[in-house]
Amino acid sequence: MSRPTRAVIDLQALRHNYQLAQSLAPESKTIPMVKANAYGHGAVKVSQSLEDIAPAFGVACIEEALELRDAGIKQPILLLEGAFEASELKVAATKGFWVMVENHQQKEAIINADLPAPLTVWLGVDTGMHRLGFQPEDVAEVYRSLNSSRNIRQPIVFTSHFACADDLDSEATSTQIDTFKACAPVTALQSLANSAAILAWPKARREWQRPGYMLYGNSPFAVAQENADLLKPVMSFESAVISLRTIAAGESVGYTANWTAQRDSTIATITVGYGDGYPRNAPNSTPVLINGIRCPLVGRVSMDMITVDVTELTEVAIGDKAVLWGPDLPVNEVASYCDTIGYELLTRMPGRVMRVYL
Numbered sequence: 207m208s209r210p211t212r213a214v215i216d217l218q219a220l221r222h223n224y225q226l227a228q229s230l231a232p233e234s235k236t237i238p239m240v241k242a243n244a245y246g247h248g249a250v251k252v253s254q255s256l257e258d259i260a261p262a263f264g265v266a267c268i269e270e271a272l273e274l275r276d277a278g279i280k281q282p283i284l285l286l287e288g289a290f291e292a293s294e295l296k297v298a299a300t301k302g303f304w305v306m307v308e309n310h311q312q313k314e315a316i317i318n319a320d321l322p323a324p325l326t327v328w329l330g331v332d333t334g335m336h337r338l339g340f341q342p343e344d345v346a347e348v349y350r351s352l353n354s355s356r357n358i359r360q361p362i363v364f365t366s367h368f369a370c371a372d373d374l375d376s377e378a379t380s381t382q383i384d385t386f387k388a389c390a391p392v393t394a395l396q397s398l399a400n401s402a403a404i405l406a407w408p409k410a411r412r413e414w415q416r417p418g419y420m421l422y423g424n425s426p427f428a429v430a431q432e433n434a435d436l437l438k439p440v441m442s443f444e445s446a447v448i449s450l451r452t453i454a455a456g457e458s459v460g461y462t463a464n465w466t467a468q469r470d471s472t473i474a475t476i477t478v479g480y481g482d483g484y485p486r487n488a489p490n491s492t493p494v495l496i497n498g499i500r501c502p503l504v505g506r507v508s509m510d511m512i513t514v515d516v517t518e519l520t521e522v523a524i525g526d527k528a529v530l531w532g533p534d535l536p537v538n539e540v541a542s543y544c545d546t547i548g549y550e551l552l553t554r555m556p557g558r559v560m561r562v563y564l
């Protein structure tokens with residue numbers, strides 16, 4: 207029998223979440239963000255399972271785009287940070303990748319490139335996140351020079367990204383939308399919404415929307431939200447009990463002996479650790495589902511194992527199922543114990559965790 211640690215990926219749930227994003231903005235086209243290995247879910251499988259309904263895909267870099275093309279994905283693939291060097295532009299033009307243009311160097315590289323075919327570009331506007339994009343006052347001039355280049359395929363899409371759309375009370379999203387409106391021509395194709403905006407900011411809806419996290423069934427919000435509550439988690443991160451022992455009150459568990467039993471306790475060892483992407487800083491009492499019941503993590507997370515206090519369980523045996531996160535234990539909740547966000551836990555899951563697709 208092989209090691210039971212795996213990420214079970216529910217592709218029906220993925221399609222449900224995509225369709226939810228689409229239904230919230232029926233006039234928009236929905237581009238799944240499949241960067242960072244589709245947030246840990248497997249970029250090729252995720253893209254293949256949305257291939258018949260998604261008009262394009264979004265990735266962070268050309269290597270991620272090439273992985274999808276090599277796997278037979280035919281749709282345009284948007285490079286969210288644009289080209290990192292001029293040589294990528296020829297590949298993008300040949301392979302049908304769309305490129306963001308976010309700064310003057312990228313713009314000049316496109317205009318001066320010797321390309322086999324014109325490129326589709328998305329013009330990034332810095333509406334307040336101050337990470338990428340042209341300053342609003344430069345946008346008209348940038349648009350003019352791109353428009354007059356023979357290397358550009360029309361139409362140019364105007365785009366920006368939100369800093370605080372997951373904060374339902376923040377003014378920042380409305381301010382960013384106003385800034386965008388002031389510099390993007392009303393007649394131009396536009397794209398603003400990430401998951402949080404698709405779910406909760408109808409005024410951010412435009413021709414194209416770019417959901418990532420919500421596709422994988424997790425809410426970008428820290429609070430309940432009516433649309434986010436309809437999402438279905440896609441990943442179930444599973445393992446199994448490989449050892450059981452009873453320890454006496456006063457005995458400690460694991461590296462650095464950072465947890466000591468207050469009573470005689472039954473300890474289950476699960477074969478999953480930080481080498482599988484389970485966070486090493488998960489503290490004592492982080493919930494783990496054993497046979498569907500919440501039990502507290504106790505002791506330090508090791509590279510390949512964790513230990514769980516199962517004293518309260520009436521029945522537990524070697525081979526029993528453990529769930530680290532999944533539909534009944536949101537990754538957001540585990541992340542909140544670990545001082546991080548679900549996005550990070552998902553995207554950093556390493557290749558050694560087998561992905562099993564349903």
Ligand SMILES: Cc1ncc(COP(=O)(O)O)c(C=O)c1O
Binds near residue numbers: 401402419
């Ligand atoms: C430019 C851009 N658009 C869309 C997304 C998707 O965001 P989310 O996963 O919050 O939906 C990201 C993610 O970081 C992004 O960088």
